[in-house]
Amino acid sequence: MHDKQFKKEMLTESAHAYKAGRMDRRTFLALCGASGVAMNAVLAGDAEAAADYVVMWNWGGQSEECHGSAIGDAFTANTGKGLKFDTSGPLEGKIREMVDSGNVTADVADADLFNAVSLGPTGHLEPIDYSVVSKDKTLPGYALEHGVSVILYGYAFVYDTEAYGDNPPQNWADFFDVEKFPGMRSLYKWANGSLEAALMADGVAGDALYPLDMDRALAKIKSIKDDSLYWGSGSEAHSMVVNGEVSLGMVWQNRGRNIERDTDGRYKLVNNQAMAMPGAYIVPKGNPAGAAVMDFIATAQEVPAQLALLDCLGMTPSNPEAFSQIPDDQQPYAITSAMNIDNIVYNDPDWWGKNGGDAVNAFLEAIS
Amino acid sequence: MHALTRHIHPGWLIIAPLFLLVVTLYLGPILNILWLSFTDPEPGLGNYAKLGQEGAQLRIVWTTVRICIITTIFSVVLGYSIAYAMVHAHRQQKSYMLTLLLVSFWISILVRTFAWLMLLGRKGLVNVTLEDIGLIAEPITFMRNELGVLIGMVHYMIPYAVLPLLVSMQSIDQRVMNASRNLGASGTQTFWRIYLPLTTPGLVAATLLVFILSLGFYVTPAVLGGGKVLMVAEYISVQLLVTLKWGTAAMLAAIMLMGVLAMLWIMSRFMKLSTVFGGATR
Structure with missing residues (x-):
C-alpha cells in the first residue's frame, strides 16, 4: 500500500519534471514502466508522450500488474514506448465490433489462438509480422497468420483430498466416474476443454481428439449432468472449489496454485491429461500503434518475459527455450514443465476457430 | 412561419x-x-425460421418466460402483503419499513446475488447451522439450480412490486372500507370485494414492471443457476460475444421486445394503461 503511494508520488513528481523540461521523455517513460503504471503518461497531460504507447487489451485483475512487469518494462526499455491497458476483456464479439465500428483503440488483445482462426479470414485482424516475431519461440502449429501463442493455459482439475485421499482421481475418466468418485464436479460453461475432457474420459486418445465427435462428447457430459455445475469465469471456478461446492473441479491450471494455497492444500491439482490451450496475442485491424505492436509481441516471447508471466500469473511458457528454465517450485503447476509436458494434450485452434460457435451452442443446449 | x-x-x-x-x-x-x-448472416427470415426449427432456442425462451411468471407471482404476492402491512402500520414503523425496503432496492444486484450464495450455498450459513444443530445430514441444495435463481430473482424484484402497490393502496379512501363494514360485510368480504378491486391498477402495474424487468435478468441466473438455468439474456450475450451469431441474438432480442409490446397491447384492450402508470382514472 505504501509502496503504491510512493510510486504514485514519484510518478507525479517526475511527470511535473518532465513537463517542465527537467527530465527527458525516455527517463520518464522508463520510470512509468518501472512502476508498472505506464498509463500515467497520460496523466502528465502531454500528447506526445501519450501517443507513444501500445494498448494491451486484457482481462483485468492481476493481469494488468503482471503484463506490466513481465512484458511492459522490458518493452519500454527496448523501444522507449509505454504500455497502457484496456481491461474489458477481448471477447471475440467485442473485437469484431471494435473493428467494424472503425474506432480501434487497442493494439494487442490477450485472446485465444482460435480467435485468430475465426477473425483472421473475415478481415478483423492484422497479420503477424514474422520478421519481427519469431515462429520458433512458440510451439509448432501455434504460430498462425493472424495470431501467435505467447502463453499456454490449461484445462486441468483439482480434487478434494479429504473426500478421495486414499485413492485419488488421476485422469478425466476418473473425473467423469460418479460411481467411484461421488460428489459434485464443475466444468467450463462455454464448452472449451469440457468437450475434450469428456472424450478422453470416454476413451478417445489425447492425440486423436480432433475433429471432435460432438455427439459422443455431449452424451458423456449429459451422463454426469446431475452431478455437475458449470462455471463461466476463472474466479467462479475458483470460488466453487474454495467454498466447497464441488469435490472435483475443472479449473484453468494457472489457478491451481492459488486454490491449493487458499484451501491449505485440501484441494490438489492434477495436470495429467491437462488440455494445453494456446493463449495468443492478436492485433485488431487498423490498430493505432501500427507496427510497433510487433515489438511488443516479440518481447513477450522472450524467455525472461515468459518466466515472469509464469511467476506472476501462473501462465505457462509457450517458448520451448523457456521450458527447461521453469523453476522447481513451479514444476507441478506449469503444464510444459519437465514434470508435466509428456502427459498433456494439445488444443487444435483450427477446429475451434471453425466450429467453436456451433460447439458452444450445442454444449449450452445440452447442459441447460 | x-x-x-x-x-x-x-x-x-x-x-x-x-x-x-x-x-x-x-x-x-x-x-x-x-x-x-x-x-445477418444472410438476408431473409432465416433467424426466425430457426427459432421454430431448433428446439433449444424455443426451450430457452420458454424457460425464461416460465421463470419470469413464477418470479412475478411470488414477488407480487409477497409485495402485496408487505405493502399492505406498510400502509396499515404506525407512521414510525412504516418509515422503518420503507427505509429497509429502499436500502435493499439500492444495493447492487451483484452484491445481493453473491449474498445469497454466502447464506444458502452448500457451505453457507444456513446449511452449516442446520448441520451443526443436527437437523440435516446432507446440505440442502438451495443454490446453483432453478430454485436458487428464483430465490435471487424474487428477492431482487420485491421492492419493484411493493412501490407501485404502496402508491395505489395509499390513494384509497379508507372510508369506503368503513362503509363496507358498516353495511354488514365481513373483513374478508371487504378485502376481496372492495379493497382488492380498488388496488387492481397497482397490482397490474407491479405485475407488468416485475415481469418485464425479469425478462432481462442476466447476473442472477448466470451465478445462482450453476450454468444449468439458461435464460434469454445470457444466451443473447453468448451469441454476441462468443459465437458471433449476431443475427440470432438480434432475433431473440426482437422477439422479447415484441413480446413485451404485445403484452402491453393486450392489457390495453382490457384496461386503461394510463391508470396503471399513475394517470387519472377516466
Missing part, C-alpha cells in the same frame, strides 16, 4: 430536442437490431 405555427403547436419546439435525442439514441439502435435480425 405563420403557416408553420398554425399547424405545429409551438410546444413541440420545447420538446423537440428531447424527442430527437430519443429517436436517434433509442429508436435508431432498436431499428438497427431489427435490421440485423433479418440480414
